[in-house]
Amino acid sequence: MSAEIDTIALQEERKSLDKKEIEDEEREKMLNIENKAIDEAQKIESDANDVPVTEEGREVKPKFIPIGGIKMPGFFTRSKSKEKCKEGDDGAQGELLEMPPVEEVVAKDNVEEKEVDTQKKSRFQSLKIRNPFSKKSEDSKDPDVNNSEETGQKRGLLNAIRLPLVNMIPRKLRGHSVGKDAEAGLDTAKTAELASMETLDDNKDAEKPEIKNDDGMETVKLDVEDKTDGNTDLNKEKLTLRERIRQQKLGLDDLAIMAGLLLFAIILIIIIAVNASAGYIVASPIKDGRYVDAVTSCGYVEGILEDGAFAFRGIPYARPPTEENRWKPAQPLNRLESCWNGTLKAHNATPPCLQIHGNGTTDGVEDCLTLDVITPHVRYDTPLPVIVLIGSESLVGGTPSKLRPSTRYARSKDVLFVRPNFRVGILGFLSSSTLSKTSPTLTSGNYGLSDIIVALEWVQLNIKHFGGDSKAVTIFGHRAGATLVTALLGYEKADKLFTRVWVSSGSGVYPGRDIQEYEEANNAYLDLIKCKDANCLRSSKIDDIITSVPDTWRSAAPDLPAVDEKPNKNHEWLTLDGFLLKSQLMSVLPNTKIPVVIGTTAHESASNKLLMRYSNWTTELVTKHINGSQIGKAGIVDEVIKRYNASYQGLAAMITDIRTVCPLSLLAKQRTGIAFYVVTQTSGENNIADVDSDITAILGRYEPKTPEQRRYVAAMQQLFYHYVWHGEVIQANTRNNNQVLDVGQDVLPIREYPNCDFWISKDFVPRYAHQD
Structure with a gap:
């Protein structure tokens, strides 16, 4: 070992x-x-x-x-x-x-x-x-x-x-x-x-x-x-750059750096100077977590925060149409004495213009030329499209009806809503020789139409201070408001006031008589109010002015053409004054280039008055009602019943086709590029598409209860807001004048709307079209 x-x-x-x-x-x-x-x-x-x-x-x-x-x-x-x-x-x-x-x-x-x-x-x-x-x-x-x-x-x-x-x-x-x-x-x-x-x-x-x-x-x-x-x-x-500059020991690289810095500084100064000269700010600050200011041509206004958007209500846009300004075209606020001092509290809505409702009641005030602005934000860097709402049930009253702006939809759809008040009835459309003599244009009437024009001029001048784009203004009219909006298409400065038009359930025909005929027809009113000159009319009490309006001048609920109905003898509020309205729209529309969408609902003429006429509309009662109209006189009852069922829904559709759908369809065919739609999605106990079905869906007040109705609301909103943002209707073939968009659960293009050719051939359209 x-x-x-x-x-x-x-x-x-x-x-x-x-x-x-x-x-x-x-x-x-x-x-x-x-x-x-x-x-x-x-x-x-x-x-x-x-x-x-x-x-x-x-x-x-x-x-x-x-x-x-x-x-x-x-x-x-x-x-x-x-x-x-x-x-x-x-x-x-x-x-x-x-x-x-x-x-x-x-x-x-x-x-x-x-x-x-x-x-x-x-x-x-x-x-x-x-x-x-x-x-x-x-x-x-x-x-x-x-x-x-x-x-x-x-x-x-x-x-x-x-x-x-x-x-x-x-x-x-x-x-x-x-x-x-x-x-x-x-x-x-x-x-x-x-x-x-x-x-x-x-x-x-x-x-x-x-x-x-x-x-x-x-x-x-x-x-x-x-x-x-x-x-x-x-x-x-x-040495550092600063020391080299101090000792004057600079090379080519140093000079290049200094030249680049100098150029950058010059560009920055120019940008700041341009923005400062324009007076732009990014956004108006919110005060106390609730209020915000905006500037107008007449002074500052203060809005209030509501449901995520800002509401400015009751902003004056024209001088009060009272005393010496009564029965005169609207006058803008272009004088210092017409403006206000300090900041105007625009928190609460002002009353509408004086009007007479269908049931004979009256409300409103004479000093009424104000407007509301609803905006998601008050800023300058991202201007949004503007929608001007013109709503009225008739030219006598019922304004603004259900065409009211929505703060929730202004925020969710990124748009601005503007709703002006405008004169209606006797104060808005009286035409008389005594008034024409005192006018610089030697005309009278259409004062309510002039109110809308001045309101649109205010929008062009001021809407940028509320976050809106003055080059993207859609004017949206409903019923009598739609009639006024389509009338503005013939105004010579229309293309400078708005970018596109959307009208719902308006009138398809317009007055055809000259101003002298209207003035003679209105002399009966001067006798009732006991005035012979313009000074007497402008100094009369407002109650006397309203109560002196004849009942026959008031709007009646739509129905089948009566046997003794004479369309040419009905009172017409709009006047061919030669100043604002120079000719029939049928001859003006083909020459306009502004994009237009015209629409209505399948049962637009359905009304509570018609529904309550009988407790239960049976087949016999429907047939009896048709026989007592101009249809019975023409001897086409059986053929009409074959086209429409003998029910309340069929009767409402029949009246709507004669009064609204077919006249508007005929109007839309006057120019290529006009999209025409009819809402056919029904709702409610009566299972009809009433006169407000489209606007309530657009403004978010429609209450869907079925999947089909929810699909309809989505389709209607997509149709409208895409048009507001882009100025086009994707589903429409603008080259085909005969095309109709059937808006139900979806937007479906169809070749022709049923029965319109029949009513045109029988001379019911456009003869008996309503003329609000």
């Missing part, structure tokens, strides 16, 4: 001796290489001293050198060296390997290509790398490295990390290029100095910077001189 142990020991000793011999041989080879490198460097230096140096120096080809010559532990040492290093102050032993100076290595590589400037001193001292396997404690110091008084400010690990990162940045972005260095005659050592200065010399006061890590690792001690030997380019690299 002992013999085996001796054998193992002998083998280990032999291996140790062999290993020791190998290490000695390697150490000897390395020392020979070091000595040979030193001799060659000294020889090159001595040869360089004999070469004369010009004033500008010699051109040296740049060579990439690791920036700073960082010492890396263990790369040039072995774990066990026979040679001891110098002892530190604490007596600890460390193993250091002496490397030739960096400059000597560079000179050796470049000696066959370029000469080295002998006037420059060495930029780097000898590189010493600590053996990481040494037993020297972390607290020990190497007197040759750590205790030198000439070392600069000590650097941390962060600077050591920065070195390779900075080297990745292109030289052009760091203020100099290789080409410039070569032209200036900078040698390789200078280039290394600049690189080290950029990355290591953050402190300008440090003359000989050194990097030291917290764990005892040390890097190259740089002996960097601040002298530049008159090289202005090198001085420029060491």
